Amino acid sequence: MSDFDCRYDAYRHRAEDALRKHLSKAGEPWQDDQIPSMLAEAMRYSLFAGGKRLRPVMLLAAFGMPEEPLNDALPFAAAIEMIHTYSLIHDDLPAMDNDDMRRGKKTSHKIFGEGMAILAGDALLNRAFELMAESSAERAQLAMAEIARLAGPRGMIGGQAADLAMENSAPDMNMVRYIQRHKTSDLFIAAIKAGSILAGKDEYAIAAAEQYALHYGLAFQITDDLLDIEGFQGVFGKSTGKDAKAGKMTWPAVAGVAQARRDAEKETALALEASAALGNSADFFAALAQMVLGRVK
Amino acid sequence: MSDFDCRYDAYRHRAEDALRKHLSKAGEPWQDDQIPSMLAEAMRYSLFAGGKRLRPVMLLAAFGMPEEPLNDALPFAAAIEMIHTYSLIHDDLPAMDNDDMRRGKKTSHKIFGEGMAILAGDALLNRAFELMAESSAERAQLAMAEIARLAGPRGMIGGQAADLAMENSAPDMNMVRYIQRHKTSDLFIAAIKAGSILAGKDEYAIAAAEQYALHYGLAFQITDDLLDIEGFQGVFGKSTGKDAKAGKMTWPAVAGVAQARRDAEKETALALEASAALGNSADFFAALAQMVLGRVK
Numbered sequence: 001m002s003d004f005d006c007r008y009d010a011y012r013h014r015a016e017d018a019l020r021k022h023l024s025k026a027g028e029p030w031q032d033d034q035i036p037s038m039l040a041e042a043m044r045y046s047l048f049a050g051g052k053r054l055r056p057v058m059l060l061a062a063f064g065m066p067e068e069p070l071n072d073a074l075p076f077a078a079a080i081e082m083i084h085t086y087s088l089i090h091d092d093l094p095a096m097d098n099d100d101m102r103r104g105k106k107t108s109h110k111i112f113g114e115g116m117a118i119l120a121g122d123a124l125l126n127r128a129f130e131l132m133a134e135s136s137a138e139r140a141q142l143a144m145a146e147i148a149r150l151a152g153p154r155g156m157i158g159g160q161a162a163d164l165a166m167e168n169s170a171p172d173m174n175m176v177r178y179i180q181r182h183k184t185s186d187l188f189i190a191a192i193k194a195g196s197i198l199a200g201k202d203e204y205a206i207a208a209a210e211q212y213a214l215h216y217g218l219a220f221q222i223t224d225d226l227l228d229i230e231g232f233q234g235v236f237g238k239s240t241g242k243d244a245k246a247g248k249m250t251w252p253a254v255a256g257v258a259q260a261r262r263d264a265e266k267e268t269a270l271a272l273e274a275s276a277a278l279g280n281s282a283d284f285f286a287a288l289a290q291m292v293l294g295r296v297k
Numbered sequence: 298m299s300d301f302d303c304r305y306d307a308y309r310h311r312a313e314d315a316l317r318k319h320l321s322k323a324g325e326p327w328q329d330d331q332i333p334s335m336l337a338e339a340m341r342y343s344l345f346a347g348g349k350r351l352r353p354v355m356l357l358a359a360f361g362m363p364e365e366p367l368n369d370a371l372p373f374a375a376a377i378e379m380i381h382t383y384s385l386i387h388d389d390l391p392a393m394d395n396d397d398m399r400r401g402k403k404t405s406h407k408i409f410g411e412g413m414a415i416l417a418g419d420a421l422l423n424r425a426f427e428l429m430a431e432s433s434a435e436r437a438q439l440a441m442a443e444i445a446r447l448a449g450p451r452g453m454i455g456g457q458a459a460d461l462a463m464e465n466s467a468p469d470m471n472m473v474r475y476i477q478r479h480k481t482s483d484l485f486i487a488a489i490k491a492g493s494i495l496a497g498k499d500e501y502a503i504a505a506a507e508q509y510a511l512h513y514g515l516a517f518q519i520t521d522d523l524l525d526i527e528g529f530q531g532v533f534g535k536s537t538g539k540d541a542k543a544g545k546m547t548w549p550a551v552a553g554v555a556q557a558r559r560d561a562e563k564e565t566a567l568a569l570e571a572s573a574a575l576g577n578s579a580d581f582f583a584a585l586a587q588m589v590l591g592r593v594k
Contacts, residue, residue, distance in 0.1 A: 035450040039458035043450065090419060095411030114392030118415065119458045122387060125419065126449030129426045133442035141438050145430035152423030153332040153340065157416055161336035164412050 004287040008057060010066035015056035018078040019047060022131055035123075042112045042120035043127075046085050050103050055080045055191040058288075061281050062195030062209055072137035073198050076147070079128035080191045083151050086124035087160070087187075089117055096164065097246070143194040150190035159183030168247035171254040177218075180251060184224075185217025201279075208277035212285055215274065219267035219292045222260050225250040226296045229257065261296065268293050301584040305354060307363035312353035315375040316344060319428055332420075339409045339417035340424075343382050347400050352377045352488040355585075358578050359492030359506055369434035370495050373444070376425035377488045380448050383421035384457070384484075386414055393461065394543070440491040447487035456480030465544035468551040474515075477548060481521075482514025498576075505574035509582060512571065516564035516589045519557050522547040523593045526554065558593065565590050 001009075023044060056077035060066070063073040070077075092099040092107040093114060099107055109117035132144040149155055159182025166175055192209040201209070228243045229252055243250050252260035268289055275285040298306075320341060353374035357363070360370040367374075389396040389404040390411060397407055406414035429441040446452055456479025463472055489506040498506070525540045526549055540547050549557035565586055572582040 035455045036458045036462055038462045039450055039455065086419075090415055093412075093415065095406075095415060109392075115390075115461050116458065118387055118390065118392060119454055119461065121419075122383075122422065123450035123454045123458075125422055126445055126454060130442060130445035130449050133438055133445050141430055145427060148423055148427035148430050152427050153336055153420035157420045157423060158332045158336065161333045161413065161416050161420075164416065165333055165335045 002287075004284060007061070007066055007284055008288075011057040011060040012053045014060060014066070014070055014074060015053045015077045015081065018056075018074040019081060022075065022078045022127075023047065038112065038116060039119060039123060042108055042116050043123055045111060046089050046108050046120065047082065047124065049105050051081070051085070053081060055084050055187060058188060058213070058285075059191040059195040061284050062192045062201075062278070063199045065280065072135070072140075073195055075131045075135050076140075076143060076194050076198060079131045080147065080187070080194070082124040082128040082131075083147070083190075084187060086121040086128075087151075087156060089121040089124070091160065093117060096160075097242070099242070137198055139197050139200065143197045146193050146197060147190045150186040150193075155182055155186040155190070159186065163248070166249045169249060171249060173254055176249055176251050176254045179249065180218055180221040181214065184221040185214045188213040188217045188220075205277060205279065208274050212271050212274035212278065212289075215267045215271035216289055216292065219264050219271060219289070222251045222264040222267065223292055223296045225252050226257065226260055226264070230296070264293060264296070301581060304358070304363055304581055305585075308354040308357040309350045311357060311363070311367055311371060312350045312374045312378065315353075315371040316378060319372065319375045319424075320344065335409065335413060336416060336420060339405055339413050340420055342408060343386050343405050343417065344379065344421065346402050348378070348382070350378060352381050352484055355485060355510070355582075356488040356492040358581050359489045359498075359575070360496045362577065369432070369437075370492055372428045372432050373440060373491050373495060376428045377444065377484070377491065379421040379425040379428075380444070380487075381484060383418040383425075384448075384453060386418040386421070388457065390414060393457075394539070396539070434495055436494050436497065440494045443490050443494060444487045447483040447490075452479055452483040452487070456483065460545065463546045466546060468546060470551055473546055473548050473551045476546065477515055477518040478511065481518040482511045485510040485514045485517075502574060502576065505571050509568050509571035509575065509586075512564045512568035513586055513589065516561050516568060516586070519548045519561040519564065520589055520593045522549050523554065523557055523561070527593070561590060561593065 023040075059077045059080055060070055060073055064070055088102060089108045091097050092102055093109055100110055101107060107117075108120055112120065129144070129148070132140065132147070135144075137143075151157070153161075159179050162175065162179045163183055166179065169175075189210050192213045193206060196206045196209045225243060228241065228250070243253065251263065255263060271289040272286055275282050275289060278285050320337075356374045356377055357367055357370055361367055385399060386405045388394050389399055390406055396404055398404060404414075405417055409417065426441070426445070429437065429444070432441075434440075448454070450458075456476050459472065459476045460480055463469075463476065466472075486507050489510045490503060493503045493506045522540060525538065525547070541550065548560065552560060568586040569583055572579050572586060575582050
């Protein structure tokens with residue numbers, strides 16, 4: 001096992017433990033302080049559907065080494081994964097991307113119905129902020145404000161809304177960049193920035209973390225869109241060729257496949273450049289960036 | 298104009314100003330730090346659809362007198378109304394209550410489509426937490442944690458989920474009480490508790506505020522359900538008789554109309570009792586409680 005794999009797994013296990021710890025037990029709904037069993041089941045179903053935990057791993061890696069006590073960062077790691085999961089549940093709804101499958105499993109609304117899927121998403125978003133607000137870590141409020149801004153209408157939701165509103169519009173590179181920056185990069189930025197803020201990093205390190213996550217996210221989304229075109233359903237557990245059918249304004253749709261591949265390489269190189277300033281996590285983040293391109297090679 | 302009306306209007310205007318101030322301007326989506334115009338429009342449409350601003354008024358009244366500087370409480374007043382508004386947008390969706398009209402206007406998804414309505418709700422919830430996290434008020438984080446808990450899966454969303462899951466189930470008084478407490482009372486509790494916490498009130502006053510809001514919320518929801526049966530579409534701007542058609546487990550459906558009226562009176566009396574401990578806001582909250590019953594008299 002490489003150093004990288006070992007460190008990734010260590011962070012990932014810490015994140016899994018935090019998620020398990022912070023998701024309320026289901027119970028009979030008329031007992032107080034318990035949550036209706038179907039809601040709890042729906043929250044758990046999507047949260048433990050086999051994600052790679054990329055965002056909480058990034059948050060923890062930006063915070064400290066895996067052998068250090070990461071306690072101050074753990075609720076934030078759980079929270080960022082809850083926010084990511086809520087966005088997937090809502091994205092998969094028939095009124096949005098209308099996906100029946102995700103990570104090789106049926107999507108939330110296919111199992112629990114649309115109404116409960118909407119509520120499960122809402123519940124995960126609320127629970128994320130509850131967890132962060134309960135933190136007694138120094139700078140907790142600052143980290144929370146960053147996450148809220150980057151996940152909200154000026155961040156991820158802005159990207160999702162533009163993505164939805166621009167279906168079947170004329171190709172526009174500025175628009176694609178806006179959509180991908182906000183839809184995808186912003187939550188990576190939130191993760192790495194929150195980890196850095198909680199660790200008390202200086203402005204210079206925080207700016208480098210933001211640059212890294214921005215370019216990482218763009219490379220990530222471009223390769224995701226290339227995979228949707230080139231098709232690896234078996235690998236990704238979700239259906240492919242959907243973007244074109246939905247008239248989505250993706251990077252390869254606007255720039256062409258060959259240019260998109262070159263842009264993914266360029267964005268990866270920019271992420272690698274920024275990773276150098278990430279202190280004793282520089283190697284880890286460099287290795288992470290290099291893996292993105294591997295998905296389409 | 299009565300003292301009560303005058304004070305209500307003063308709080309309401311402060312809340313309106315705070316909402317206007319804190320809702321980002323719409324712009325071309327590819328300009329940074331701006332949000333896609335359709336998303337901004339959808340957020341504003343529901344937020345300025347003529348609500349009574351009951352929850353922010355309660356939060357401000359629990360915080361201080363209208364002539365005092367209320368600055369520390371204003372972002373929280375705006376936030377609680379954003380949370381209320383997001384819950385209405387999602388509640389009105391076809392997969393939930395399927396309402397076409399709200400406050401005499403078309404509901405969000407009828408104007409902007411279901412996908413954008415889901416995102417507008419998500420955006421308002423995020424923006425609410427962003428606003429609160431940016432506060433520099435003492436005890437801001439504590440107030441935010443209370444609001445998050447009471448709005449989340451152990452609070453309002455728990456009530457909404459039970460409401461949805463229990464459609465067409467056998468009548469059960471414990472269940473109705475659970476649903477109404479969480480679906481309706483919890484956000485009133487959040488408002489009054491957050492205002493009290495921000496003002497630095499002692500434990501005794503905070504407990505009284507919680508009791509008041511619990512019983513106020515139950516009286517409020519019982520009369521709402523009575524109105525749905527007895528029908529005042531002109532007054533409420535929303536369609537009536539829907540609960541019975543949807544097989545909703547409402548208080549009058551379980552206890553009968555006559556008993557529900559008596560229970561609304563009982564809950565109002567309990568709210569009045571609790572209001573006595575609310576210091577120089579006691580009269581204001583007492584008058585507010587007395588108005589609830591007026592709706593079905």
